[in-house]
Amino acid sequence: MIEKHFGKVAVLMGGWAAEREVSLNSGAAVLEALQAQDIDAHGVDADRNVLTMLKKEKFDRVFNIMHGRGGEDGNIQGALDILQIPYTGCGVMASALSMNKLMTKRIWLGANLPTPAYEVLTADSDFIAIVNKLGLPIMVKPGNEGSSIGMTKVKHPEQLQKAYEHAAQYDSLVLAEQWVSGDEYTITLLGEDILPVIRLEVQSDFYDYEAKYKSDQTKYYCPCGLKDEEEKELQALAKLAFQAVAINGWGRVDVIRDQKGKFCLIEVNTVPGMTDHSLVPMAAEAAGISFEQLVLRILETSI
Ligand SMILES: Nc1ncnc2c1ncn2[C@@H]1O[C@H](COP(=O)(O)OP(=O)(O)OP(=O)(O)O)[C@@H](O)[C@H]1O
Ligand SMILES: [Mg+2]
DSSP: OHHHHHOSEEEEEEOSSTTHHHHHHHHHHHHHHHHTTTOOEEEEEEOTTHHHHHHHTTOSEEEEOOOSTTTSSSHHHHHHHHHTOOBSSOOHHHHHHHHOHHHHHHHHHHTTOOOOOEEEEOTTOOHHHHHHHHOSSEEEEETTOOTTTTOEEEOSGGGHHHHHHHHHTTOSOEEEEEOOOSOEEEEEEETTEEOOOEEEEOSSSSSOHHHHHTOSOOEEESSOSOOHHHHHHHHHHHHHHHHHTTOOSEEEEEEEEOTTSOEEEEEEESSOOOSTTSHHHHHHHHTTOOHHHHHHHHHHTTO
16 A cells, blocks of 8 residues: 555656766665555656656655755755645755755854864965964865765865865855864764764775775774764764754764764765665664665655
8 A cells, every 4th residue: 555655756866966976876776665665656867847747747746866956955845845746855944054064064053063163265265374274184175065076185285275176166165174083974864763873984085986986995884883872972963963954854964073082063965875885774774774664764754
């Protein structure tokens, strides 16, 4: 009776963001897992005509797995609200806030949640003054991208401007962030639950595109190696981080623990990767939730 319950489901993937390829991979995995459970699911590679198509094909709901701009930033959410088509994940406001790393940080800081010091970079920035203020190294990142696209670790003062110019190719908003040196963790929200913490270990300077999707050198630990009470502390912090930006349904927050043992919030994703080697499925598995059960639970967030 599951299929009756959900009706005709569009698995919305692809899109026009830089993360298109990643989304197509996530979408294919989700589609296969839904179809394996007899759900009337159809893959939809979203283009600018996606709304007309969804209406014409009489879809009852959307499993949204479009990463990045268009799909993860409130745009598709607002359009689907108008069409009255239910969708997975959070709504317009939480999506828009979470996609924008500057807005996310402002809200976290306003809620007294820890996140690295930062400056907004523009072509006119006094790059040397920013180096003096933040110290080195500095992480430079586009404000609205994912998959580590356009990011540079700046180790020498004269590199900052180049790093800015590189990031600016992807986005008009560019952030310079104080580098946090320490273990990296990621924490998943699924419905009301915070799943087990994963620790990632990379060979490169940071968890870049190569380390995320190509390298077999990246190591994942779940259990993450923290003491029980530390993991609980981190899960509690993650919960606050999600709540602050009004995320519900599902999501993933990235955290680095500095040398003093303090957890620093890096960023949050509202449509995280769902390939069979992505982080959310890994955390789910550690909680005894299979990939098929996971996609079903995410689909339920559309109800
Ligand atoms: N301030 C920082 N200090 C040290 N490393 C950082 C910092 N910010 C980001 N990183 C590293 O860069 C990686 C990518 O950064 P971030 O999560 O902000 O970008 P993203 O492209 O949005 O990621 P995602 O693919 O998770 O959406 C992090 O996983 C971490 O390894
Ligand atoms: Mg990240």
